[in-house]
Amino acid sequence: MTQSTGGGRARTRRVTLADVARRAGVDKAVVSRVVNDDPMLNIRPETRARVTAALKELDYRPNVAARSLRTARAGTVGLFIPDFANPVYAEIITGAESAAAERGCALMVGSSTAGRGGAQSYLDLLGQGRVDGLLLAGGTITDEEQATLADRGLPWLFVNRRGPGAGRHVVLDDELGARLAVRHLLDLGHRRIAHVGGPAGADTAHRRRDGYATALRSAGLEEDPRLVVQGSYGPGSGVQAVQKLLDGPEPPTALFVANVTSAIGVLSALRARGVSVPDEMSVVAVHDLPLAEHLIPPLTTVRMPLRALGARATRLLLSVPADQLVEEVVREPIELVVRQSTAGPRQGPRTL
Amino acid sequence: MTQSTGGGRARTRRVTLADVARRAGVDKAVVSRVVNDDPMLNIRPETRARVTAALKELDYRPNVAARSLRTARAGTVGLFIPDFANPVYAEIITGAESAAAERGCALMVGSSTAGRGGAQSYLDLLGQGRVDGLLLAGGTITDEEQATLADRGLPWLFVNRRGPGAGRHVVLDDELGARLAVRHLLDLGHRRIAHVGGPAGADTAHRRRDGYATALRSAGLEEDPRLVVQGSYGPGSGVQAVQKLLDGPEPPTALFVANVTSAIGVLSALRARGVSVPDEMSVVAVHDLPLAEHLIPPLTTVRMPLRALGARATRLLLSVPADQLVEEVVREPIELVVRQSTAGPRQGPRTL
């Protein structure tokens, strides 16, 4: 194939329903109903054949703008995330994207990093009618933003985060994920297990912390508040958490980190302090990513079904009426992926 | 604020231009021109005030579908990437997103991971009129896809990748980036410098390899083909590359890796083989990411202006007519970020 010289050939007039209709010798209404598989349509097979032939020959494709205008639906769902750089959201996006495509919808992803104004400016951009609904993944939404959202009359859904009070969200069983991770550490024989948590505002952080607490309790252990450090899900906060824990009175032998991204910082800080993983410190984190396998040492993680989360949320957004509650926990399996960052605690005290 | 009970209040009829016009006591044409800042509009200040007041009071926002239908422009640009999980694209997206927002456009990002059919199905989804142009970042586009693209009459632009033959692309100075990296290694005293490259099909990979070759030559060194390994920009390929290089006859003392992502694999493989970085092997990679600082050891990188690339590409796509060539190299500064993965070569042979 030779590439055309520019970014597109001379703009040839679009082929419209009317063109197809003319060619097939029918009314455009018929063509429209054929295109949309209208079940109410009665049509002779022969006529249908003529129409489909004309459609193919002219390579007709519907004008989404006209369709949206008429039907008042955009065929697009919006997904708002805090940051594209966070690989956790990449998984959610991918899931959402395929679920949307499955339904013939496009996905429009926006982040708060770009616009100065956070969600607000994104909402403005969506204007009226650009999307049929909005998935709000992670991050925090201000009251003002939430008001705007309500004013727009758009169906929305929190993803991986429960809104304050009301119930339109789909989340994962973070509590279970956390329990699996901590249980693994307990099974290895650890007793002093610290938790590098997420930000105070994050709902997932609460649930993971709850899972941590539950797992400890069910092993007959008391939770030591000095072993719980709040972070921000970023590598930097992992570094700080390690400093704090190692400088504490009775350092832990294992770390349950609420997020892979902070685990990267955790590993790097441990290394910097000369603490060997897993010999002197075991580390397990929530979320499995391709990257985890290549950290040093390869990181033991809990694989959360993030794609399924994105997909499920999209499907719910598109199917559940906007005035109904949605409070769903995605039940896809959560698995522990054991790699080399976890081991039993050192037998006795030993100097490096 | 109390949260409303559902995902949206009862769908209240949208406020339209006609509503605003009625309220302001003018024709909707006037309102339209006011909304769009039509420079051809002659209007009494008093009338304009009435209109803007009405706009505000009714909280009017234009219906994008109707507007698109009338103007035949979507106000959206599409960006197609191979994979959301690659943080390099995250940077490009972020740049594109803000440039689009700046122009009042929305950005629609799609990846080939979701749809089974790669770009093809994405193009189908865009249908006619969903986007005004398409940015194609990285990855490879098949001939068939390219034909579809041309048929659609959409302006497109390759980003970070030159198309085969024709000239509509905006790229970075990868050659310079590579030279900076290799020069750094040379300055440290390295003479046997290997290259872990990108995939054969990738244009960036070629340019980085060229930069590598140039830097070596300008230092009076001969390029040793046994020191050049082809990879795939993924962590896994970094692992394999290391195996191959270390098992070779005369292993290098430094590695120039074409991509951060593969560098992660490289570091992990070196570690697994017991090769200490930077004492026994220096590593430098193209692309700086927040993550690089937290690798073990913190990775020396070349910071490429990926955001600027995304932004520039978006602006060009929106401003340059589809039938003109675009061949631009983004000239934002490229900097070497020295961290701890590079050092001078070991003085003499020494057993571990």
Added chain:
DNA sequence: CCCAGTTAGTCAAACGTTAGAACGGAGGTG
């Protein structure tokens, strides 16, 4: 043979916006 009911379509009116053309009045010019 007439009416009811189906079949296979056609007709036309929206959806909300934009943009070119038209238009009534005021002010200036010959």
Added chain:
DNA sequence: CACCTCCGTTCTAACGTTTGACTAACTGGG
């Protein structure tokens, strides 16, 4: 005072689809 020009606005016809209402031709039953 007739004519032209500018100003400030209004009118109107699209843009391409969808969808409820309508119809013309058949078919079959009484």
